[in-house]
Amino acid sequence: xxxxxxxxxxxxxxxxxxxxxxxxxxxxxxxxxxxxxxxxxxxxxxxxxxxxxxxxxxxxxxxxxxxxxxxxxxxxxxxxxxxxxxxxxxxxxxxxxxxxxxxxxxxxxxxxxxxxxxxxxxxxxxxxxxxxxxxxxxxxxxxxxxxxxxxxxxxxxxxxxxxxxxxxxxxxxxxxxxxxxxxxxxxxxxxxxxxxxxxxxxxxxxxxxxxxxxxxxxxxxxxxxxxxxxxxxxxxxxxxxxxxxxxxxxxxxxxxxxxxxxxxxxxxxxxxxxxxxxxxxxxxxxxxxxxxxx
Amino acid sequence: xxxxxxxxxxxxxxxxxxxxxxxxxxxxxxxxxxxxxxxxxxxxxxxxxxxxxxxxxxxxxxxxxxxxxxxxxxxxxxxxxxxxxxxxxxxxxxxxxxxxxxxxxxxxxxxxxxxxxxxxxxxxxxxxxxxxxxxxxxxxxxxxxxxxxxxxxxxxxxxxxxxxxxxxxxxxxxxxxxxxxxxxxxxxxxxxxxxxxxxxxxxxxxxxxxxxxxxxxxxxxxxxxxxxxxxxxxxxxxxxxxxxxxxxxxxxxxxxxxxxxxxxxxxxxxx
Numbered sequence: 001x002x003x004x005x006x007x008x009x010x011x012x013x014x015x016x017x018x019x020x021x022x023x024x025x026x027x028x029x030x031x032x033x034x035x036x037x038x039x040x041x042x043x044x045x046x047x048x049x050x051x052x053x054x055x056x057x058x059x060x061x062x063x064x065x066x067x068x069x070x071x072x073x074x075x076x077x078x079x080x081x082x083x084x085x086x087x088x089x090x091x092x093x094x095x096x097x098x099x100x101x102x103x104x105x106x107x108x109x110x111x112x113x114x115x116x117x118x119x120x121x122x123x124x125x126x127x128x129x130x131x132x133x134x135x136x137x138x139x140x141x142x143x144x145x146x147x148x149x150x151x152x153x154x155x156x157x158x159x160x161x162x163x164x165x166x167x168x169x170x171x172x173x174x175x176x177x178x179x180x181x182x183x184x185x186x187x188x189x190x191x192x193x194x195x196x197x198x199x200x201x202x203x204x205x206x207x208x209x210x211x212x213x214x215x216x217x218x219x220x221x222x223x224x225x226x227x228x229x230x231x232x233x234x235x236x237x238x239x240x241x242x243x244x245x246x247x248x249x250x251x252x253x254x255x256x257x258x259x260x261x262x263x264x265x266x267x268x269x270x271x272x273x274x275x276x277x278x279x280x281x282x283x284x285x286x287x288x289x290x291x292x293x294x
Numbered sequence: 295x296x297x298x299x300x301x302x303x304x305x306x307x308x309x310x311x312x313x314x315x316x317x318x319x320x321x322x323x324x325x326x327x328x329x330x331x332x333x334x335x336x337x338x339x340x341x342x343x344x345x346x347x348x349x350x351x352x353x354x355x356x357x358x359x360x361x362x363x364x365x366x367x368x369x370x371x372x373x374x375x376x377x378x379x380x381x382x383x384x385x386x387x388x389x390x391x392x393x394x395x396x397x398x399x400x401x402x403x404x405x406x407x408x409x410x411x412x413x414x415x416x417x418x419x420x421x422x423x424x425x426x427x428x429x430x431x432x433x434x435x436x437x438x439x440x441x442x443x444x445x446x447x448x449x450x451x452x453x454x455x456x457x458x459x460x461x462x463x464x465x466x467x468x469x470x471x472x473x474x475x476x477x478x479x480x481x482x483x484x485x486x487x488x489x490x491x492x493x494x495x496x497x498x499x500x501x502x503x504x505x506x507x508x509x510x511x512x513x514x515x516x517x518x519x520x521x522x523x524x525x526x527x528x529x530x531x532x533x534x535x536x537x538x539x540x541x542x543x544x545x546x547x548x549x550x551x552x553x554x555x556x557x558x559x560x561x562x563x564x565x
Contacts, residue, residue: 014396029415136548138499140506141541230403252407
């Protein structure tokens with residue numbers, strides 16, 4: 001069996017494990033809080049809650065999925081969502097994430113080119129300082145700084161602003177990787193040979209160097225996809241976007257077990273899909289991956 | 295590792311980290327009144343009895359303590375798992391690595407959110423085994439953060455064990471414990487420090503984000519919780535003066551840890 005399929009199989013196994021683990025972890029949480037005023041929960045409310053989530057029943061952990069496939073509202077209150085609404089919210093978050101990915105690739109290319117130029121001059125320190133600033137800045141800080149203009153005065157589109165603040169960290173992260181890989185590849189013998197045979201620097205870069213840099217970039221897509229979606233949670237909260245991230249945070253805070261289970265599993269499945277796409281692209285662009293398959 | 299071998303960038307990072315730690319300790323713990331009187335940024339809009347400087351430096355002290363404790367715990371856990379995997383070898387090592395990969399693939403922020411909620415429920419019910427909000431956060435961060443170090447330590451141990459001097463030592467009759475104590479641990483030590491320092495920013499940023507969502511009940515407030523509670527004031531009172539000092543301190547903290555970690559990591563990459 002090809003190594004790519006084996007890796008995919010291992011990732012797929014993760015999805016039901018995540019679903020079951022999140023169900024039992026959330027189901028173990030008591031309904032009450034430390035606040036004495038809220039300590040008493042009526043027995044009928046508790047019984048309805050347990051019945052609704054299938055607690056104490058054999059295969060009770062399948063209950064959120066039964067509700068999802070029957071088109072019932074997930075959650076134990078009117079704040080729950082249907083499968084269609086969940087899909088709509090997910091598409092909103094994925095849309096913001098895709099715009100952020102495009103922006104991040106732009107940041108990455110710009111940063112890699114600038115860093116290779118700065119390396120020779122007095123600005124080399126900036127090549128180190130910029131990643132530190134980007135990596136030391138949680139998404140919610142630029143979101144908070146942009147929020148007054150976006151939320152209060154409506155100067156910018158909230159979705160675009162969210163994509164912009166989410167894209168900074170992944171962009172600089174990818175840029176650092178591309179810059180390092182470019183530096184390593186440009187120092188290799190085959191580049192010197194190609195140049196010695198009269199190939200233009202542009203041709204060497206596009207035909208020989210960049211195809212070798214691409215696998216390093218693909219390895220980073222998984223962490224970047226996780227960072228983009230996790231970043232969207234904070235950005236959606238600050239900008240008030242009613243998508244998947246906002247839903248997840250509220251569901252955790254309100255202990256909506258079924259919503260958390262389904263949303264967590266959808267999140268894990270999304271990462272598996274990203275992994276599959278990365279493997280397919282790797283097979284297309286990396287001859288070493290194709291050789292390993294055969 | 296001798297002092298001469300430590301790269302200059304690592305020293306800059308370490309000095310920055312120690313300096314920030316000392317500054318936050320002196321400002322928040324030893325001379326809080328002096329800090330409150332001399333703060334040029336004035337009072338915080340959402341905490342009228344505290345100055346921005348008091349809250350920023352107090353938050354820095356808590357974030358640094360959380361980061362150090364969680365980083366150390368996750369590094370130790372990772373090291374333990376890596377050593378157990380190498381000692382077991384064969385199928386068991388592969389199975390352990392599958393578990394490591396599965397944990398590594400989970401997004402930190404989501405898992406810490408759920409762990410925090412579960413831990414707080416246990417705390418409320420009195421079943422937290424003496425853990426307060428601080429200990430709860432450290433344990434949550436360590437539970438999601440050990441997989442990366444475990445993978446790195448296992449790979450490093452495997453490379454070290456393939457070296458000729460280890461084979462020679464084995465051929466001369468050295469046992470496992472002797473190899474670990476005399477050859478492997480001294481070669482692994484700088485790498486362990488580099489990995490620990492690389493965990494520090496991750497732990498601090500994850501804690502900040504979870505605290506910002508209002509899920510963690512960090513008391514006294516960390517930088518993330520401080521920024522999270524200032525949310526309304528920031529939006530409706532244009533309070534960027536509240537964000538900028540805390541942000542600056544967070545960036546300096548991550549800069550110090552990244553510089554030290556990268557420099558130490560680069561120094562040990564030749565193995």
